[in-house]
Amino acid sequence: xxxxxxxxxxxxxxxxxxxxxxxxxxxxxxxxxxxxxxxxxxxxxxxxxxxxxxxxxxxxxxxxxxxxxxxxxxxxxxxxxxxxxxxxxxxxxxxxxxxxxxxxxxxxxxxxxxxxxxxxxxxxxxxxxxxxxxxxxxxxxxxxxxxxxxxxxxxxxx
Amino acid sequence: xxxxxxxxxxxxxxxxxxxxxxxxxxxxxxxxxxxxxxxxxxxxxxxxxxxxxxxxxxxxxxxxxxxxxxxxxxxxxxxxxxxx
Numbered sequence: 431x432x433x434x435x436x437x438x439x440x441x442x443x444x445x446x447x448x449x450x451x452x453x454x455x456x457x458x459x460x461x462x463x464x465x466x467x468x469x470x471x472x473x474x475x476x477x478x479x480x481x482x483x484x485x486x487x488x489x490x491x492x493x494x495x496x497x498x499x500x501x502x503x504x505x506x507x508x509x510x511x512x513x514x515x516x517x518x519x520x521x522x523x524x525x526x527x528x529x530x531x532x533x534x535x536x537x538x539x540x541x542x543x544x545x546x547x548x549x550x551x552x553x554x555x556x557x558x559x560x561x562x563x564x565x566x567x568x569x570x571x572x573x574x575x576x577x578x579x580x581x582x583x584x585x586x587x588x
Numbered sequence: 589x590x591x592x593x594x595x596x597x598x599x600x601x602x603x604x605x606x607x608x609x610x611x612x613x614x615x616x617x618x619x620x621x622x623x624x625x626x627x628x629x630x631x632x633x634x635x636x637x638x639x640x641x642x643x644x645x646x647x648x649x650x651x652x653x654x655x656x657x658x659x660x661x662x663x664x665x666x667x668x669x670x671x672x
Contacts, residue, residue: 516615517613517614519614519621519627520615520618
């Protein structure tokens with residue numbers, strides 16, 4: 431009986447084959463851009479005359495495009511493909527990536543929960559549903575690509 | 589860390605990483621990770637590699653660093669051409 435994962439299909443050819451460096455740049459744009467957008471929206475006040483709304487728009491659009499590209503890359507394939515289609519090293523790395531992504535989600539939820547509690551206790555601040563929505567959008571967007579991003583960060587240049 | 593002689597045997601057999609990867613059923617990148625010592629293979633993959641090269645697992649993998657080839661050649665007695 432064979433316990434080792436043997437790739438049986440070659441479905442990865444349908445995915446974008448990115449160099450590790452390119453994937454890392456995309457991951458940075460996706461994750462940093464999404465968090466940058468959230469922070470900008472969080473601290474932005476309407477009475478501040480600036481081009482910040484435009485910057486925020488550019489951040490979220492570039493983050494969305496980068497996330498989409500990374501989502502259709504071979505790193506995302508490794509992160510989400512059936513076990514039979516990747517080899518034992520990729521499977522081990524995937525387990526590690528999902529474990530760290532899980533920790534990221536848990537920490538994100540705890541920080542979000544504590545943040546909401548603290549903001550609600552502050553009488554000078556009115557918590558709007560938009561802030562919560564933005565936070566959840568950022569968390570979902572970054573969590574979805576986190577395993578693929580981690581795989582890209584751990585990969586080596588050929 | 590597990591030390592290995594995969595690059596040596598692969599070069600000796602004239603195999604590319606891709607060819608070796610196809611023969612043992614992994615991706616070519618994994619051969620690179622194995623050769624650099626960045627990944628320790630499962631027992632099954634180690635056995636597959638050893639079988640592919642026709643050597644024992646101990647000849648291919650070791651917990652201690654393998655002696656350099658130059659040292660081994662110097663230590664070996666000189667061979668004489670066979671006379672008839």
